[in-house]
Amino acid sequence: MPSMDVVSELEVYEVNHAVQNTTKEIATRFDFRGSQVDVTFNEKNKEIKLSAESDFQVEQVLAMLEAHMLKRKVDPQVLDPQKMEASGKFIHQIVKLKDGLDSDTAKKIVKLLKENGYKVQASIQGDKVRVSDKKRDALQAVMAFLREQQLGLPLQFNNFKD
Numbered sequence: 001m002p003s004m005d006v007v008s009e010l011e012v013y014e015v016n017h018a019v020q021n022t023t024k025e026i027a028t029r030f031d032f033r034g035s036q037v038d039v040t041f042n043e044k045n046k047e048i049k050l051s052a053e054s055d056f057q058v059e060q061v062l063a064m065l066e067a068h069m070l071k072r073k074v075d076p077q078v079l080d081p082q083k084m085e086a087s088g089k090f091i092h093q094i095v096k097l098k099d100g101l102d103s104d105t106a107k108k109i110v111k112l113l114k115e116n117g118y119k120v121q122a123s124i125q126g127d128k129v130r131v132s133d134k135k136r137d138a139l140q141a142v143m144a145f146l147r148e149q150q151l152g153l154p155l156q157f158n159n160f161k162d
Contacts (some may be wrong), residue, residue, distance in 0.1 A: 003132035004139050004157040005125075006109060006146065010078055010099040012043055019048060025057055025064055036090070037061060046097040048079075055091050062095065070135035084141040098153050100127040105151055112149060118142055136162060 019041040038051040080096040107123045120133040
């Protein structure tokens with residue numbers, strides 16, 4: 001029986017490259033010349049720390065980071081910017097990265113499939129949702145349907161078996 005897994009996985013190395021490219025762009029931009037701007041990526045905690053001398057600069061760095069994420073094919077929905085905090089003469093902002101399906105989102109996916117009349121079997125297995133059906137066309141329809149939904153995080157479909 002054909003099945004697939006619906007997951008939300010973060011490619012950490014691509015995020016790391018996007019942070020490095022953002023740092024390089026900051027060094028070359030005229031509007032950041034002479035000011036201290038810092039972008040650090042903590043892989044362990046899955047968060048990016050933005051520091052600058054003004055909140056406008058922090059917003060600009062966040063926009064540049066989003067642009068570099070798009071270039072690296074990382075969906076910017078994984079970014080969860082927190083509130084800006086002032087410390088001395090610097091403004092800091094922590095941007096948390098969403099990785100994996102939480103239980104609420106997994107339940108929401110199963111509920112959406114049931115409410116919209118899909119006759120597939122959907123089961124939550126840890127941080128993924130396994131969807132199976134007798135026909136692979138039904139699974140492809142589910143994939144198309146879930147791509148259209150705005151769930152707040154990017155979805156990938158893997159482990160497709162016939």
